[in-house]
Amino acid sequence: MRSDLMKTGVEKSPHRSLMKAMGYTEEELQRPLIGVANAKNEIIPGHIHLDKISEAVKAGIRMAGGTPIEFGVIGVCDGIAMHHVGMKYSLASRELIADSIEVMAMAHPFDGLALIPNCDKIIPGMIMAALRLNIPALVISGGPMLAGRLQNRAIDLITVFEGVGAVKAGKMTEAELKEIEDAACPGCGSCAGMFTANSMNCLSEALGLALPGNGAIPAISAARYRLAKQGGRQIMELVRRQILPRQIATLTAFQNAMTVDMALGCSTNTVLHIPAMAHEAGIDLPLELFNTISERTPHICSLSPGGIYHLEDLHRAGGVPAVMARLWQAGLINGEPLTATGKTMAENLAGVIVLDDEIIRSLDHPYHTQGGIAILKGNLAPEGGVVKQSAVDPQMLVREGRARVFDSEEEAANAILGGAIHPGDVVIIRYEGPKGGPGMREMLTPTAAIAGMGLDKEVALLTDGRFSGGTRGAAIGHISPEAAAGGPIGLIQEGDAILIDIPGKTLTLKVDETELVRRRAQWKLPEPKIKHGYAYRYSRQVTSGSQGAVLQD
Numbered sequence: 153m154r155s156d157l158m159k160t161g162v163e164k165s166p167h168r169s170l171m172k173a174m175g176y177t178e179e180e181l182q183r184p185l186i187g188v189a190n191a192k193n194e195i196i197p198g199h200i201h202l203d204k205i206s207e208a209v210k211a212g213i214r215m216a217g218g219t220p221i222e223f224g225v226i227g228v229c230d231g232i233a234m235h236h237v238g239m240k241y242s243l244a245s246r247e248l249i250a251d252s253i254e255v256m257a258m259a260h261p262f263d264g265l266a267l268i269p270n271c272d273k274i275i276p277g278m279i280m281a282a283l284r285l286n287i288p289a290l291v292i293s294g295g296p297m298l299a300g301r302l303q304n305r306a307i308d309l310i311t312v313f314e315g316v317g318a319v320k321a322g323k324m325t326e327a328e329l330k331e332i333e334d335a336a337c338p339g340c341g342s343c344a345g346m347f348t349a350n351s352m353n354c355l356s357e358a359l360g361l362a363l364p365g366n367g368a369i370p371a372i373s374a375a376r377y378r379l380a381k382q383g384g385r386q387i388m389e390l391v392r393r394q395i396l397p398r399q400i401a402t403l404t405a406f407q408n409a410m411t412v413d414m415a416l417g418c419s420t421n422t423v424l425h426i427p428a429m430a431h432e433a434g435i436d437l438p439l440e441l442f443n444t445i446s447e448r449t450p451h452i453c454s455l456s457p458g459g460i461y462h463l464e465d466l467h468r469a470g471g472v473p474a475v476m477a478r479l480w481q482a483g484l485i486n487g488e489p490l491t492a493t494g495k496t497m498a499e500n501l502a503g504v505i506v507l508d509d510e511i512i513r514s515l516d517h518p519y520h521t522q523g524g525i526a527i528l529k530g531n532l533a534p535e536g537g538v539v540k541q542s543a544v545d546p547q548m549l550v551r552e553g554r555a556r557v558f559d560s561e562e563e564a565a566n567a568i569l570g571g572a573i574h575p576g577d578v579v580i581i582r583y584e585g586p587k588g589g590p591g592m593r594e595m596l597t598p599t600a601a602i603a604g605m606g607l608d609k610e611v612a613l614l615t616d617g618r619f620s621g622g623t624r625g626a627a628i629g630h631i632s633p634e635a636a637a638g639g640p641i642g643l644i645q646e647g648d649a650i651l652i653d654i655p656g657k658t659l660t661l662k663v664d665e666t667e668l669v670r671r672r673a674q675w676k677l678p679e680p681k682i683k684h685g686y687a688y689r690y691s692r693q694v695t696s697g698s699q700g701a702v703l704q705d
Contacts, residue, residue, distance in 0.1 A: 154287065155185040157261045180219040184391050187262035188213075188222040189253050189281075191274045196229040198270035198342035198349055201371060202294050208377045209266050209292055212384020218391070220266070220384070223256050225249055227274045230594060230620065231309055231343065235565065240591035240682065242273060243424070243618070244690040247703055249277030250284065250432075257285050264391040266384060270294035270342050270371075272621075275352035276425035279361060282397045283432035288390035289397050290492050291362040292383035293353045295371035296463035297341030299456075302332060308344040310457050310622040312336045313596055317604020320569045341371030345456030347621030350463050351418035352425060357472045358412035359429075360400040360491035364500055368467035389494055401433050405489040408476075408497065410442065412485070414449035414523020415475055416466075417458055417542040419621025420629060423525060424592075427700035439536045439698055443527045443657060449484055450518030451542045453511065457624040458543035459519070461511055469508035477504040482515050526654055528628060531668075532640050532661040535632035535698040537614070541654050543624035545609045549655055551626065552662075553578035553612060555648040559678070560584065561593055561617065568601045575610035578650040582641045583678060584617030585634025586701040590682060590691035592630075596620035599627045612652055614659075616641050618697070626652060628659065632698035636677065643671040 153160075158167050159181050171181055188209060192202035210220035226249060228242045257265060265285070267278040270293050282289035299306040315332050318324035342349035354367030363383055369376045389395075406426065413422050423442060430437040453475060455461045466472075479485045480501050487498025506512045513519060524542035529535075541549070556573060557580045558564035564581045567573055579598065586592045595617055602611050608625035616634035619627050633639030640661060644650075649662035661668075682688050693703045 153184055154261045154263045176219070183217055183219045184263040184388065186213050186218045186220050186264045186266055186387055187257055187260070188220045188266045188268065189225050189256070189278060190222050190268045191225040191227045191270065193227055195232065196227050196271050197297065197337060197340055198294055199227055201340040202268055202270060204377070205292065205294050205380045206268055208380035209268060209384040212381035213266065213388060216385040216388035218388045221262065225252060225274065225278070227271060230272045230348070234594060235561065235597035239593040240589050240687050242591065242594070243586070243701060244591045244687060246273040246277040246280070246428070247690070249274055250280040253278060253281035254284055257287065262287070264288035264387045266387050267291045268294070270353070271349040272352070272421070275349065275356060276429055279356060279429050280432045282361065283401055283429060286396050286398050288387060288395060289361070290383055290387045290390060291356045291366065292380050293356070293362065293366050295341055295369050295373070295376045296350050297344045298338055298370055298372065298464055299344040299462040300336040300338050302335045306460065306462060307332060307336045308456055308462065309336055310345060310600065313600035313622065314604035317569070317601035320601065321605040323606065339372060343622070344462040344464070345622060346416060346418055346463070348419040348421040351413070351416070351422050351621055354416060354472050355409045355413055355418065355422060355426070358409040358476060360405050360489055360497060361397060363492060364473045365471060368463050368471040370464050370467060386492060390492065393494060395490065395494060398433050400490050400492060401429070402489055403435050404486045406430050406435060406437060407445065408485040408489065410445045411449050411479055412472065412476060414446045414525060415451060415479060416453045417451050417455065417524030417540065420525060420538045420540050420619055421621060423538045423630060424618065424697060424700050428702045431700060431702050439527050442525055446523035446525055449523040450515050451520035451522065451524050452478065452513040452515065452518045454519040454542070457622045458540070465511050469511035470504065470506050473501060473504045474506045474512055477501045478506055478512060478515065526657060528654065528657050528659040530659040532650070532659045533631045534640070535696060537628045537631040537659050539626070539628045539654060540623065544626050544654060547609055548612065548626040550653050551612060552649060552651045555580050555644050555646060555650050557644055557646050561595055561598060565598045565601060568598050568605070573607065573611055575607065577611050579611060579613040580641065580644050581613065581615040581617060582635040584615055585636055586694040586697055587691045588634055588636030589617060590687050592697060592701060593617045594620045595627070595629070596622055599623040599625060614641070614650070616697070628652065630697040632696045634697065637696065638675070640668065642675060643668055
């Protein structure tokens with residue numbers, strides 16, 4: 153056993169003594185030791201119940217003859233960190249999560265890892281650690297929140313964010329917003345739509361590193377706790393058979409996950425996290441692959457923010473296995489990759505059926521003929537920009553507008569909420585990329601304000617930052633190179649013409665190249681927004697959003 157490094161032989165007597173100080177018995181120490189990385193905390197609604205999930209996981213490990221050893225993992229609530237300096241630390245926390253699990257699993261050589269995340273950066277951070285360490289590991293999430301209900305309609309966190317814009321536009325009273333605020337998030341779990349957390353939980357299942365059901369079983373369901381116990385038992389099977397993460401997360405498995413991403417209409421943040429996870433597995437995933445897969449994959453599930461359904465509806469329709477079965481039967485995904493069940497993906501999907509053909513549509517009756525995400529390139533984004541095309545109104549798919557330029561999210565949000573943005577404007581938010589932000593903040597406040605004010609069919613937003621999975625409208629992020637790296641987005645001036653062509657996959661700054669050369673010669677890098685601490689160190693080491701915003705080796 154890997155754990156023999158810290159528990160076997162006369163020279164490890166002091167080590168065993170320390171373990172016995174915590175109450176571990178001789179019998180427990182002789183069993184495989186399973187690290188249980190638990191992201192439970194009291195600041196994220198998706199994590200508030202992970203102590204109970206962890207207890208179920210540990211029960212499963214013990215039932216299967218292992219000894220669970222729990223340790224903590226940090227997490228940032230993107231919703232609570234939104235629209236203030238805290239969001240600069242959200243994406244950056246992904247690297248800390250991966251690094252901290254690596255530290256724990258190397259300092260204390262566990263035989264396997266049970267990974268218990270539930271929200272945005274925590275899920276990819278844990279998967280990155282598993283792929284880096286390449287010891288038996290399994291993702292066991294806490295599950296999605298139920299949608300809120302108000303006046304017989306389903307609502308969620310994005311309803312609240314967009315309500316702020318509606319109040320500012322005089323379309324809603326503060327009392328009405330308070331009603332939404334009180335009802336939108338009814339309890340524990342990752343926020344109810346196909347936002348980043350649920351996107352990553354679903355894709356961990358599609359990648360094969362989580363058990364079927366991981367993505368969509370509601371957090372409050374007894375089935376979630378049964379799945380957690382099953383996961384505890386299964387990590388012991390992975391240890392017994394020495395099935396390793398890199399045997400599961402192959403290039404073909406990543407392509408499967410990207411196909412599911414397109415079919416579900418997942419968050420644009422997957423375009424950061426999938427390449428970052430693949431990087432840890434030694435796999436290169438160029439941005440162009442997203443377009444290749446998107447062009448051949450119909451968008452067959454329309455969940456909030458682009459649609460009316462939520463994760464509980466996806467679960468009722470058969471969950472991720474039903475989506476994958478439909479794609480597999482059409483030859484769009486490969487059934488050969490090994491999965492955490494110990495079986496191939498094809499074996500997992502045999503006999504799986506769709507239970508609701510409106511929530512999970514047939515491939516000949518999709519919501520959109522192409523997948524949920526598109527990568528745009530052009531002289532404004534030579535390395536690419538990302539848009540959730542499934543959440544863009546058709547009349548905004550091709551649009552030319554005038555640039556309204558802001559060098560921070562706060563400046564842009566104040567202008568939007570202050571009524572200074574008008575139909576035909578293209579809001580540019582720059583110096584918010586991985587380096588310039590630093591930390592590549594999500595822009596849910598300005599995009600939700602645009603939607604809430606009724607401008608999402610008339611105003612586009614471009615940024616070298618990123619968007620929440622809850623963003624809808626013509627919001628194009630991850631523009632690379634970012635402004636702080638000398639990218640063309642830093643050369644845009646107020647009133648410049650911007651042409652967005654999402655079907656044509658292009659993003660064009662309609663300014664003569666001679667003029668751009670002149671502007672580039674005059675451009676100067678602004679002073680860093682943060683000059684000390686982790687965020688500063690992160691800004692010095694992080695790569696482009698087009699490379700997954702991973703740290704330089």
